Amino acid sequence: MTFRPRRSVLYMPGSNARALEKAKTLEADALILDLEDAVAPDAKEIAREQVCRAVQDGGYGDRELVIRINGLDTPWGKADLKAAAAAGPHAILVPKVSFADDIYQIGDFLDMNGAAAETRIWAMMETPMGILNAAAIAASVGFPAGRRFAAMVLGTNDLAKETRARIVRGRLPMITWLSQTVQAARAHGLDVIDGVFNDFEDMAAFREECAQGRDLGMDGKTLIHPKQIAVANEVFSPTATEVEWAEKIIAAFALPENAGKGVITVEGRMVELLHAEMAQRTVAMVRGLTATPAAA
Template identity: 55%
Template sequence: MSDFRPRRSVLYLPASNERALEKAKSIPCDGLILDLEDAVAPDAKATAREAACSAVASHGYGRREVTIRVNGADTEWHAADLAAVCAAGPDGIVAPKVSSAAEVLALVDAMDRHGAPDHTQLWAMVETPRAMLHAEEIAAASDRLAVLVMGTNDLAKELYAEHVPGRAPLLTGLSLALLGARATGKAILDGVYNDVRDTEGFLAECRQGREMGFDGKTLVHPGQVDGANEAFAPDKQAVDDARGIVQAWEDGSGSGVVTFNGRMVEALHVETARRTLAIHEAIVAL
């Protein structure tokens, strides 16, 4: 876990909005998705592409993970997006509507052909019923694929589902995607919360995502960053308990079973505790 990278809060920004790109340098999010797709009008695509690549080249975002979302493979802008973004070399390229392992392989092949540097990872958005049913295959298709990103708005549309508190219509899909990510050792980000005025609903959905096992949440407004950062970070009690569990285990000299605060501790609990501490330490390092 020493190379763990926090992704508690990953904020979408329209790459066509110069002011937003500048403001993002001071927003305490863990990552950015500079968007060339949904947030950009057709007549602004080329300008947005140039702005996103320039933003990456500026190295002005500190330790934030900076990615660029390209337009889909079925659009007229996709090829030009990939060529330019690979040359810019962001931390990641976010590809929308990835629904099969073959699509992952095609994207990775294109990244190789366009000379994307080794540090540029692929983030695959999974946002269709087909993607949910093939999440493990998608996640396992390439070592270059590092992150699955839930596209819950599109998934709800494809399912003819409604956005309701608790997200019952989406839980099967969310769980399938999580299983695919965890089975293959990939990170996974929860989808966006649309109503930026509904703080209570947003925080409830953050808690749900954390409890399910997501690494963090994609966001549509800077005002959501602090809530996501807190929700997806271990609290003080969790960190203290993790330290106590590890210490008890080490004091037991590998006896197999020890106790901490009256609870039985086994190797699996120690592994979880060490993960909690690694997450905490990585966040502190930010």
């Protein structure tokens, strides 16, 4: 089992050359080099040039590089997508995905414009229609034009804006949307990344929201400030106790006397094969974190 960590996914403004350079030293698992919300209209073209050059020049170590383009219905979207396809990031993040056809359109464009086979598609889930269609959007990964699809990213600020829901501690108004997206992603083998936490000075509340996201099944959290990275990495990593228990389960199922069994007992607790699969993922995650450190 292979694993790519996406515990901490930091947005970086594409128009800020110093920020793009500083990102090379940050401990984030992934970087979203943003051409959309973080960039003013008169800086869109320079941001596109800087971001694509940064991806091509490299120097980001094992960090996953993702370019967030502007929507294809904007004056910049198609040029963003074409430039990103040529730059060869690990993934392209598509804003405001509302229908499965949005994934197919991007996939076809990437194929026709010679994008590297390894370049994946991430989808921003930030519209009411997108949440309603989450299952169909996730299912697009099973079709040729959607084979690049790899992750769904919650856009909680946009969802609040579009639905008029309040952003409150505990996110009660959003729980259904978050869980629905997780369920859709997991049904089709996709990763799912939680939305941002806006008050980057309130680290206690941020930690609480990270823990909630992990409890809901998220793989990690999108971030707006470097000071949030360490907490996200900690919360979305297995604890020492979880790793120890996972190793015990794997070792127990590997014993000759347990060969072919679907249920065994480990330290007085009933353990099934599904627990062994969960244990294998936990151990694979730890190995992945050790093998691919974020630091350059």
